[in-house]
Amino acid sequence: NAGVTQTPKFQVLKTGQSMTLQCAQDMNHNSMYWYRQDPGMGLRLIYYSASEGTTDKGEVPNGYNVSRLNKREFSLRLESAAPSQTSVYFCASSDWAWGGGNNEQFFGPGTRLTVL
Amino acid sequence: SQQGEEDPQALSIQEGENATMNCSYKTSINNLQWYRQNSGRGLVHLILIRSNEREKHSGRLRVTLDTSKKSSSLLITASRAADTASYFCATDAGGTSYGKLTFGQGTILTVHP
Numbered sequence: 414n415a416g417v418t419q420t421p422k423f424q425v426l427k428t429g430q431s432m433t434l435q436c437a438q439d440m441n442h443n444s445m446y447w448y449r450q451d452p453g454m455g456l457r458l459i460y461y462s463a464s465e466g467t468t469d470k471g472e473v474p475n476g477y478n479v480s481r482l483n484k485r486e487f488s489l490r491l492e493s494a495a496p497s498q499t500s501v502y503f504c505a506s507s508d509w510a511w512g513g514g515n516n517e518q519f520f521g522p523g524t525r526l527t528v529l
Numbered sequence: 530s531q532q533g534e535e536d537p538q539a540l541s542i543q544e545g546e547n548a549t550m551n552c553s554y555k556t557s558i559n560n561l562q563w564y565r566q567n568s569g570r571g572l573v574h575l576i577l578i579r580s581n582e583r584e585k586h587s588g589r590l591r592v593t594l595d596t597s598k599k600s601s602s603l604l605i606t607a608s609r610a611a612d613t614a615s616y617f618c619a620t621d622a623g624g625t626s627y628g629k630l631t632f633g634q635g636t637i638l639t640v641h642p
Binding site for chain 1: 560570577
């Protein structure tokens with residue numbers, strides 16, 4: 414039982430390049446989330462998926478897109494990377510569902526992204 | 530915008546002492562959660578307290594919630610060097626929030642052996 418896995422662990426991009434961050438969970442959770450963590454800013458929600466087939470914007474969605482590929486996988490794409498997107502990116506999942514479920518979130522180990 | 534604000538931003542104590550961290554928030558909540566983050570790692574859930582609860586315990590952790598003051602505190606008793614980490618509060622507004630959490634900026638706890 415691996416929990417939440419993220420790839421890659423580290424990435425360096427040049428301005429304008431694109432990349433996709435991968436996230437997968439093996440806990441059969443309904444909901445998945447992407448956050449970014451910047452020094453002194455805590456975690457900010459980029460996008461979330463409350464259930465398979467749905468996605469929605471969080472607090473800081475500009476410059477990102479997401480895909481909920483299936484119940485297990487939720488990817489985050491940077492189409493044209495900018496230095497302001499240098500950050501640590503965390504994926505999380507929870508068992509939240511309408512009418513019940515537990516919204517304790519389980520986090521992956523993070524991806525450290527630097528955009529030059 | 531950040532829902533939770535944590536106080537202090539940094540706390541340095543000796544092993545065996547108690548550590549208290551505070552969290553304030555702005556809007557009504559369904560529950561409040563505390564997470565720990567060791568350096569360079571993902572966050573780990575510690576404890577959840579619902580809006581109709583006032584106090585909750587888990588091992589050496591004690592969490593209180595005062596919804597009238599929109600504040601919560603996390604007490605770690607008899608701290609250990611292994612407790613050194615950043616601690617975050619996170620609020621769940623419930624309803625149509627889809628389980629989303631809003632995190633505070635965190636308290637950095639250093640426990641000296």
